[in-house]
Amino acid sequence: MASVQQNLPTIQSALQWVRVSDTNAFQWTTSASVIKSSELGANQVLIENHAVSLNPVDYKMAAINFANVKLPATTGYDVSGRIVAVGKDVQYLKVGDEVFGILNLDSSNGGGAFQQYSVGEVDGLAKKPSTISHEDAATLGIAFLSAMDGLRQVNIDSTTSVFIPSGSGGVGHFSVQIAQIRGAKQVITSASKDDGIQILKEQYKVNDVINHAKENIVDRVLELTEGQGANVVYDSTYLPSSFEKSTQVVKEGGSWIVLGGFGKEGSSEANNVAQRKANVVHADMARYWLGAERAQLKTLVHDTLL
Secondary structure, eight states: OBBTTTTOEEEEEEEEOOOOOOSEEEEEEEEEEOOOOSSSOOEEEEEEEEEEEHHHHHHHHHOOOOOOOSSSSSOOEEEEEEEEEETOOOOOOTOOOOOEEEEOOTTTTTTTSBBBBBEEGGGGGGEOOSSSSSSHTTTSSSSHHHHHHHTSSSSSSSTTTEEESTTTTTTHHHHHHHHHTOOOSSEEEEOOOOHHIIIIISSSSOEEEETTSSSOOHHHHEEETTTTEEEEEOOSOOOOOHHHHHSEEEEEEEEEEEEEETTTTEEEEHHHHHHHOOOEEOOOOOOHHTTTTHHHHHHHHHHHHH
């Protein structure tokens, strides 16, 4: 079986990340290099990208470079496409396979999705079912895995109430559906735009949708939970203004889930949760790529996406 597709290009179009900045960090080019198959790591593949997705982590990475990426590089971590070359130890995947998943947050040396060809690690990829389009598959990366990473750490059953602020957002709308599928007794969420509220009510069949632009979040959640608060609160908004409210409505003994580096010990969020005698739970895809839990990445991706 060939380990590389014939006649691959040597240059490509890409939205290159050229400087660490929260403004003007990117530059369009039609002459970015395509990694040679001989330069792939043993467990890497080269993907011809068919669809990619945007996430907040893309601009956060560009502004901070918390993965110490060597520039110029490319951001973008959600991808769906076709394999055109494989590293020497790759066995699960072969040239021609259609795959989807997430790319390494350290996008040095050919990673990053915002280009025509991207280097991917096999642990972050799964074979794409033929029944799912590339466009749909490319949405099931960072946001879906972040939703699963948070909610798999807590118990949800027919006795559980769950509050998900901004349930029409990326991680939020996946979290709403996961909580429903797992049989939560009550799912409460919020939104401010009419189309988001309509989707939550009509498409996802959520009965308790709070308009946080017009209603008091704390008062409404406590009202809907008979003054007890929600057993599980998953705040994926990245907004301290939201954290201030959502930490007030987690039930005693419950769990407050947050994305990324928020809610660290000693923070205002952690202190608020402690006052409620509840627990802080972290959902953070970065720890699987850059931290001590790298060995668990394959299990997370394959158990979640397949």
